Amino acid sequence: GEDVEQSLFLSVREGDSSVINCTYTDSSSTYLYWYKQEPGAGLQLLTYIFSNMDMKQDQRLTVLLNKKDKHLSLRIADTQTGDSAIYFCADAGGTYKYIFGTGTRLKVLA
Amino acid sequence: DAGITQSPRHKVTETGTPVTLRCHQTENHRYMYWYRQDPGHGLRLIHYSYGVKDTDKGEVSDGYSVSRSKTEDFLLTLESATSSQTSVYFCASGTALANSGANVLTFGAGSRLTVL
Numbered sequence: 001g002e003d004v005e006q007s008l009f010l011s012v013r014e015g016d017s018s019v020i021n022c023t024y025t026d027s028s029s030t031y032l033y034w035y036k037q038e039p040g041a042g043l044q045l046l047t048y049i050f051s052n053m054d055m056k057q058d059q060r061l062t063v064l065l066n067k068k069d070k071h072l073s074l075r076i077a078d079t080q081t082g083d084s085a086i087y088f089c090a091d092a093g094g095t096y097k098y099i100f101g102t103g104t105r106l107k108v109l110a
Numbered sequence: 111d112a113g114i115t116q117s118p119r120h121k122v123t124e125t126g127t128p129v130t131l132r133c134h135q136t137e138n139h140r141y142m143y144w145y146r147q148d149p150g151h152g153l154r155l156i157h158y159s160y161g162v163k164d165t166d167k168g169e170v171s172d173g174y175s176v177s178r179s180k181t182e183d184f185l186l187t188l189e190s191a192t193s194s195q196t197s198v199y200f201c202a203s204g205t206a207l208a209n210s211g212a213n214v215l216t217f218g219a220g221s222r223l224t225v226l
Binding site: 035040042044050092097102 | 114141143145150151152153154155158160166168169200202204210211212213214215217218219220
């Protein structure tokens with residue numbers, strides 16, 4: 001079945017850029033998503049990218065998609081302490097059966 | 111209130127007892143989901159629903175059943191709870207974005223279940 005993999009932890013200094021990586025296995029994915037989970041809360045949609053795009057920029061967020069390698073990344077520019085959270089990539093493989101990655105816990109050091 | 115509400119938010123129960131978690135949405139979304147979140151495993155899909163009385167299994171469905179008798183309500187039942195089902199459970203509902211083909215999931219705040 002579909003599998004979505006992420007590294008578990010990332011630590012960066014305030015003001016630096018953060019890059020969170022994700023690999024997926026389903027080649028029929030139409031959209032790929034990034035969700036953010038703050039402590040004690042549910043997930044919220046951060047951004048998404050259409051599978052025919054290589055890059056999408058949304059203010060401080062840049063999503064890069066390498067469809068050949070099935071690799072997705074999320075770059076956060078000028079990372080702030082408020083960005084500390086768990087970040088999940090998600091894929092539905094062209095269906096409505098959403099599979100999430102293991103989540104990457106981002107810690108921003110002041 | 112708009113959005114998704116889960117109940118109960120916290121529950122402690124004993125092994126072998128039945129447990130039902132409730133999810134209620136006011137968004138009129140067609141799709142609804144139950145996930146569990148565990149350290150090192152991220153979010154894993156238990157069951158999902160694509161309409162009233164239409165449900166399907168996810169990655170970790172063993173030991174769980176669901177029912178959806180109305181668009182707004184999605185129930186998750188543990189027939190006989192085990193310690194391995196201690197987890198945080200999240201409900202979500204999904205709909206397509208108006209200006210694209212992307213689908214957005216809206217999550218509840220979670221239900222923390224402890225099985226002793």
